[in-house]
Amino acid sequence: MITKRIIPCLDVRDGRVVKGMNFSSLKDVSSPVLLADYYSRSGADELVFYDITASSDGRKLFTDILRETASKVFIPLTVGGGINTIDDFDRVLKCGADKVSVNSGAIKNPGLIKETALKYGSQCVVISADVKRVDGVFRVFAKGGRENTGMEAIDWIVRCVKNGAGEVVLNSIDTDGVKKGFDIEMLKAVSESVDVPVIASGGAGCIQDFITLFKTLPKVDAGLAASIFHYGDVKISDLKKEMKENGIPVREV
């Protein structure tokens, strides 16, 4: 049986891993290559590298560390951040990424998903959406969660999947960094609207949050988190052991 995936996310700026609380107050954590290798050995099913660099120098550092990581870590790697054009896809795929996640780039250029899915295949294109409740409506935010696009989130995500996105990362801004659990309500709405894998992001604080996620929403395929893994609050091996004990299909390590 296909297993539920556990995915540590590494936010990378100028070649170093950082993690923010509600997208601000970033703090340096560790070396991306070392962390990736550690996670791969401890049972991570996949890794996400998110490039939060603004400068072109930083971007070069990012592709260098991506390349180095991909040459040492043999599990699927997804790359996001600063992906606006087909050339950006090309740049990270050549450095060893298996999937590319687009967020603001797809909002700015609605043709990007269709174009890249045709060229590289849907399995390669991930739509990452930062979503927040505004007056009771799920809205898509751009620019790292700073700008309300006014678009209704479910509509947007369904449209992206129709255009060829093969996977959805749903990041709830409302629960991100709060560590009180995933946004079950928002994830339910999304997972019932699309038939491609959905990855839950934002809010995991402890092992039980993952158990609740997969028990409540069997349609969700993966759980993504950053700081709880980076700081050692949750060990992936312990998490997987508990998932297994709770009858959730998981790749044992």
Next chain:
Amino acid sequence: MTAIIDYGVGNLFSLECSLSSIGEETVITNDLKMLDKADRLVLPGVGAFRDAREALRKSGLEEGILDLVEKGKPILGICLGMQLLFDKDYEDGVYEGLGLISGEVRAIGEVIPKELKIPHIGWNALSIKKNSRLFKYINDGDYVYFVHSYHAVKCEDDTTSVTDYGAPLTASVEKGNVFGCQFHPEKSGEVGLSILKAFVEI
């Protein structure tokens, strides 16, 4: 030395790195002389069958590869590369494969329950059906990483493992010196590297 056949399809960086990491000298090449010189071949592939088939034909390597395999050189097809080894493929039409292994490639949607998602993406367990030289260092039930919407059928005689996705899907095949993995050994952690190690020792 292992030659990864470069016919212009897909990204071969991870594959090359994974082989290097197990100490195997590896070249990515579209030069028939290099393929001839290599001890074994890897046929990669992503995307649509028709495009890959066309790219392979245009590369002018097809006859040469078939000739080398005929003479006994081991070949490992990975993912779409494995699907290319069969007689026929039914992805948006009917296409002739390389015919190195008897069987057809069909949409997994024809056999899996409707509620399951397509493609079959993620880690799934291998259920070993028959001993394979690729399984020297792995065990029944080990997990590997899949990304595919099509699978090989009517190839029971050469199927060495299957994986359960609401229905058994062919995960690997072996026939003489011809090997195929539907999953990605280069993305399957230690288990995947162990499979590659077993291949380069053949």
